[in-house]
Amino acid sequence: MTKLPLARLVLLALRQLWRDTRAGELHVLFAALVIAVAASTAIGYFSGRLNDAMQLRATEFLGADLVLRGSAPTVPAQIDAGLAAGLDHARTVEFSSVVATDETLQLSSVKAADAAYPLRGELRSAAEPFGPETAGGGPAPGEAWAEARLFTVLGLSIGDHIEVGRKPLRLTRVLTYEPDRVGDFYSLTPRVLMNLDDLPDTGVIQPGSRVRYRDLWRGSPSALQAYRSQVEPSLEAHQRLETAEDGNRQIGNALGRAERYLNLASLAAILLAGMAVALSANRFANRRLDASALLRCLGLTRRDVMVLYMLQLGVLGLCASLVGAGLGWLTQLGLFGVLDGLIVQTIPSGSLWPALAGIATGLVALAGFALPPLAALGRVPPLRVLRRDLLPVPPSSWVIYGAALLALALIMWRLSLDLKITLALLAGGLVAVVLLGGALMLALKGLRRLLAGAPLPWRLGLGQLLRHPLAAAGQSLAFGLILLAMALVALLRGELLDTWQDQLPDNAPNHFVLNVLPADVEAFGARVSALSDFAAPLYPVVPGRLTAINGEPVRELVSKDTRGDRATRRDLSLTWAAGLPDGNRVVAGHWWDEDAESTAPGVSVESELAESLNLQLGDRLTFSVGGLERDARVTNLREVDWDSFQPNFYMIFEPGTLQDIPATYMTSFHAPAGSEQALVDLARAFPSITLLQVEALLAQLRGIIAQVSLAVECVLLFVLAAGLAVLFAGLQATLDERIRQGALLRALGARRDLLVRARRTEFGLLGASSGLLAAIGCEAVSALLYRFAFDLEWHPHPWLLLLPLLGALLVGGAGVIGTRRALNATPLGVLRES
């Protein structure tokens, strides 16, 4: 026979695989792989689709997928490029204008929109001020929609006429919501929405007028990208492209955390499943030592044997991966099915990528964890057929750990975990394994001395552990890691859900109020306290623009499209406060002391903006406020909880700095359900105010959190399933020896219940020590993760001390059940077999 052709090896591998499967040899390995792939696929799909859904939501805040904004009309070539790319187009023009009735005037912010506007989300309007909302539509030519406060200020009702420039328009509805206005809370004048066709007749737009032109685009990502790359080079200085990335911060934060959690949890699931794969592959290899020796006798070369088993495992891996990917896909489908009521928009269906990535993950885990034991099969000396005691030359241990580490690193990289966290986890894990493993070995050796006088079941059970202290320590560590991963994921889940709940309590502010006049502050405050069970303080607001840092014009210091760039292009809402507002935390410098006399007025800057502007403590900032220049020194930097639904500010001045400049006041409060009439009365009593409802936004956010929580729980299930798979794989790996030992003991006259007690002792102790390791490890790892990955505050978790008990019960129970066969096998049969 010459070299064995590959085709014949493949055929042989397939036959062997079929025969092994039939003989029930591969169940655990198969299940472990299925779990790894299913977890990875389901989570991949889930976070992918969730992200898409969020993107879609974020585009709503833009009213489009992409907006080209400028202070002069867009040139026709830029429009043609979009239309040629197959994008949908809408256009708005915004300007300030005086709106007139027969009796009075009101400066308003007018938006003229064409019929296609908005491209994402819908306008909402009501038939009367503060009446029930309906979605959709827009003003027809000759009509206008206006905000309720315009009706209040001008004493108008539906059907009345107003004049914008020279064009009379009939008021047909009350405008309650523009999707793209959410980020624009601070416009001080009431909104009037009119049809773009009427714009020329108004005669308002003249050369030199301050006008905002917005071209809205909607289409496929590729078409948008094509349009973007075509238009970007031709952008004038006054033009800017806006995308959904400028989306909503609250959602971004919640989602970012959830995604990190999902990734971490899926990593845990994959790690656990990887361990199960490793253990069962090891068993697979060990049970084939004789077979490979025989195959070598029958003339298979080293390479042939390796290829044969690799093919078997490869095919098995592929089948399991396909099943796992299918299962993962179905799981996320089911999840989204459950969420149907919670999600308003249709969720874009995912691509094939998550499934392919899941399959790749499974195969990488198989390669990383199963190749080392498989490689041993190629090195079985054929002489083993004559001398059973001959074992394969062990591979150098760095090959084994190297392969597993490489697989882990690949999987972590695939889950796009933060590199720092990944490395910290890997290194921390290794150090923990070495330290705890060493401690465990010492403890086991110490235990040996104590054991001499113990009763038989203890000596039998512990003897099993003590005979191979290295193996026992390894097993305890492995079970410890399983418990650790499960506990950690459960811990984080609870913590995240609590955090989200805290972030959006039932009384989270659902109304923002702007433009409260200084004279009204006290009366208004009293009215709001009566109406609401929770109200934020009233903050003075002065619009002002940052113009210079340490005397250098700020426009020369910022880079394009950064937070600093955006913050210095527009007026910021400046405020002053004596005390640090709730939800703010000073991260550098000191908050001012009310009584201290300071030479230069101080300003507190939000830390991320400060970073973007490269601000240091003590820098001198120049603001243009109401036509005047004001200087202030950076006294401290603040972290701001943007998720809080309370007024938040980039710049807070020391009291006294801006008090000579006319200010209005703003606040937010929670109005309980059923306060519609009270709100109408409030708006009537204080006609200057702008009342913004954010109930819809809150509801959206709550929906998202519900979605994500469900995902989190689903992942926890995967982790538990994977943990159990490892547990059983680990037990199975020792089953052969236990069966032999059990048979021998019974042949020597041991009673069944002695064996059961010995087993219980052994596994109970193993579980308890694993639980102890898990509790220690879990606290250490969670402290790291809270700090660096989740931005949560860490505190000790006393309930983790239950882990040893839980471990004893779980491992003990699984051990006794998993090794039942060892008790039930007939001694004769077993001893004859061996």
Place this chain on the structure above:
Amino acid sequence: MTAILSARNLNKVVPSAEGALQILSDLTLTLDKGDSLAIVGTSGSGKSTLLGLLAGLDLPSSGEVSLAGHSLTGLNEDQRAQLRAEHVGFVFQSFQLLDSLDALENVMLPLELEGATDARQRASALLERVGLSARLHHYPRQLSGGEQQRVALARAFAADPDVLFADEPTGNLDSQTGAHITDLLFELNRERGTTLVLVTHDERLARRCERQLRLEAGRVVEAEAVQ
């Protein structure tokens, strides 16, 4: 007649705690096609080591083995494996059947490795020849020791080897079953003209071979031809 198997000045030395241990010393033998040789001796006399060296499962410390006209010296493990595949069959004391394969599949294995298209028919015929036609689809653990060894015999002869090595083929069997297996072994050997090398404690089995080689502490103390 040409030699199918020969060994010249074989020595096997292994390191041990008390220094180098000489397991085989200066052993020379030649077997022609169709010959049968029994290697006998007490435990630890080097019987199995000699069998392993002759079959190319291990390499001697010095000396030379030649199998079917090929010197094993200088061949690496994989080249020796190929030589085994072409010329050698094995029967073991512990049967060495694969647990996950049934009787038929175990016998088919060497044929499948060879790429035979009629593996199933040939394996069935062989199992019928050893009297197991009713047991084709039984797994090893469902077969008695004698039955397992009959499957092993069928497998050993399946690929029509030139030389059959048998390591204590009756060692795990009672005397009656052992006698049946012995009969079968010699019948098949005669039918197929195979050269037979067997290691045994069983004097009766040894006496059925044409030649006997008695080892003591790695040296040949007696070589006789049985009439």
